[in-house]
Structure formats: structure tokens, C-alpha cells
Amino acid sequence: xxxxxxxxxxxxxxxxxxxxxxxxxxxxxxxxxxxxxxxxxxxxxxxxxxxxxxxxxxxxxxxxxxxxxxxxxxxxxxxxxxxxxxxxxxxxxxxxxxxxxxxxxxxxxxxxxxxxxxxxxxxxxxxxxxxxxxxxxxxxxxxxxxxxxxxxxxxxxxxxxxxxxxxxxxxxxxxxxxxxxxxxxxxxxxxxxxxxxxxxxxxxxxxxxxxxxxxxxxxxxxxxxxxxxxxxxxxxxxxxxxxxxxxxxxxxxxxxxxxxxxxxxxxxxxxxxxxxxxxxxxxxxxxxxxxxxxxxxxxxxxxxxxxx
Ligand code: CP
Numbered sequence: 001x002x003x004x005x006x007x008x009x010x011x012x013x014x015x016x017x018x019x020x021x022x023x024x025x026x027x028x029x030x031x032x033x034x035x036x037x038x039x040x041x042x043x044x045x046x047x048x049x050x051x052x053x054x055x056x057x058x059x060x061x062x063x064x065x066x067x068x069x070x071x072x073x074x075x076x077x078x079x080x081x082x083x084x085x086x087x088x089x090x091x092x093x094x095x096x097x098x099x100x101x102x103x104x105x106x107x108x109x110x111x112x113x114x115x116x117x118x119x120x121x122x123x124x125x126x127x128x129x130x131x132x133x134x135x136x137x138x139x140x141x142x143x144x145x146x147x148x149x150x151x152x153x154x155x156x157x158x159x160x161x162x163x164x165x166x167x168x169x170x171x172x173x174x175x176x177x178x179x180x181x182x183x184x185x186x187x188x189x190x191x192x193x194x195x196x197x198x199x200x201x202x203x204x205x206x207x208x209x210x211x212x213x214x215x216x217x218x219x220x221x222x223x224x225x226x227x228x229x230x231x232x233x234x235x236x237x238x239x240x241x242x243x244x245x246x247x248x249x250x251x252x253x254x255x256x257x258x259x260x261x262x263x264x265x266x267x268x269x270x271x272x273x274x275x276x277x278x279x280x281x282x283x284x285x286x287x288x289x290x291x292x293x294x295x296x297x298x299x300x301x302x303x304x305x306x307x308x
Contacts, residue, residue, distance in 0.1 A: 009119035010125070010137055012115075012116075012128070012176070013135060013177045017180070021141075023305070024305065025145055027301035027304060028301040035068070038069055038304065039070060042066065042308060045307055046071065046101070047063075047073045047102060048098050048105045049075030049129075050079050050105055050106065050107050051076065051078070051079055052110055053109065057270060057292050057295055058139070058295070059077070062299050063075075065299040065302075071103075071303070092117060092118070092121045099122045100123070103125075104303065106127045107126055107128060108131075111131060112131050113131060115128030125307075130169055133166070138298070139173060140170065140173035140176070140177045141177070142291065142292075142294045142295040144178070146265075146267060147265075151226075151263070154181045155182040156182065157181075157226055158184075158186075158223060158226070159178065159185070161187065161188050161230070162217060162275075163190060163194075163229055163250060164190070165194055165197075166190070167233045168233070172197075172200055175200055175203075176200075178209070186209065187211070187224060189217050190213075192215070193242060217250050217256075218259065222259055222260065222261065224264060225261065227252070229252060229267070229272070229275050252266060252280055253277040257283055257285065260285065263285075264285060265285050266288065267291050270288055276288070
């Protein structure tokens, strides 16, 4: 089925229809299977990676995706220091300038809503690569792709979102995407200090997606198909005492894995700190490195759909 949904900027997960998600997943499958079909697809096009916050996976997988499609890349790490933001230039002016040089801008910023502000003034597509505690929609695309890849389905999956849910933009974006599928159930597992925000729970209610809120991870582990661990994000806390009160609250080790279902998977957007013990890495259900690898294929699919 041809998907005609228009996609210009990628700012939030709510923009994606189920049909569009299925199209991107099918395209990523094709890229994985027959990468030679996509060589040179974006020849002559330029991607700028404008990153105001640190990144390993998002920045480098976007760059690799663009290069593998035949395009070129340029950009700046630590744009707060190395771009003219350091001289007081506004984000809007920077985007106006860069959109005259590039065909697409991949933007990571520390402020929630930055990608939407950038899209409002940009002459070329903006891709939100994480805006503070707001959203990270392309991480959610690779997460969704990983669930389908590992479990063979998305409909009917039961997912535990674990950790820093108040600041977790990947959890927010993935939850919005999952709400477009059938028979989903979500457990939000977090200490009260970093519980999921009410707007997302209201969204699930509006879309008739059942959810449970608890702090008891041990009780949830045997119930779910996917355990989605996240890091407590020290950089989002203004008060070190508040961070210390919740850091290390959940840890998946061999003992915790023994409580998970035999076919369930353990995911993490990475980077991890101490919430998944390295002893777990060799368990077949530890999907997080395969998940990160999937970022390349789904970002190739997204760039191809936006620019070809
Ligand atoms: N998952 C993720 O966004 O990782 P990076 O911060 O390394 O890009």
C-alpha cells in the first residue's frame, strides 16, 4: 500500500500515523536486506547535525545513515560553545542561516520545544534528535522497529517503562508511538520523584491504552514482553540531593533476568550507567546493542523518505 502521509519536519511522535510507521519499518527491513539498492540515493544532498547536547548514537548513526545513502554531512558538536550561540545568537537565527546551507538539519537541544521553534523558521526539514526532557522521536522509531524485529509484532505487547520517566524523552516518544497499536499495555515503573508526567497518562486514557503506575519492578518483570530500562538523568536535576535520593534505584542483573519471561527482551536507549549489570550483556534477551544498531537502518529509512 502506498503511503501518502506528508512528512516534512520530524518534531514529535504524535505526527506519525500507523501507516507511515509501517512504511518506515518496511523500508528499514529492505535497507537491512538489500543495502546496495540504496547506494547513492541522496547523492548531492547535505545533512547538518547541530548538537547542543552530547551524543554518541544519534549523531553518529545519523551521519552514517546519510553517508551510506550517498549524501554528505557537516555539523557541530557542543553547539552551545562551538557555534555562534556562544556569542548570543538565537536558535532561530542559527536555523535560518544553516537552512541556507543544508537540505536537512538534525537538531539536539537542551530545551524542550526547541525542535518546534526551529521548524517554525526553517526552510528545510528539521529532525528532532532530542529536545531536553521533551521528545526523541527517531529513538522511538528505532525502539519500535526493535520490538517488531525481536518479537515479530507490535500489537498486543506489554511493556514496562522503567527509571527516570519524568525526564525520559525516549520513554515519552515511544509511549506515543505504541498508543497507535492494538492491545498495548504499559507499566510505568519509577520512584514518585521521577514518575511519568500526567499529560502522557491522559493521552493513554484518551486512546484507551491501559497503564499501571508502580515502584515495584520485581512484581512487573514476569508480566511483560519488553523491559525498557532508562538512566536516571543526573544532568536534568538542579538539586544533587534529589538525584542522590533516586540514583541506582533499579538495577537489572542476572537475578532480575531470571524473573523475566523466556522470550521477553530487555531494551535501553543507552547510555547506561549502573542500571543494567554488564553480566547481563551475554543473555540473548539483552537487546540493547542490537537496538542501537537498528538506529542506522531506521534513520536511513527516514532520511530516504524525507529527501528522496
Ligand atoms: N539513545 C541516545 O539518544 O543516545 P545518544 O545520547 O548517545 O545519542
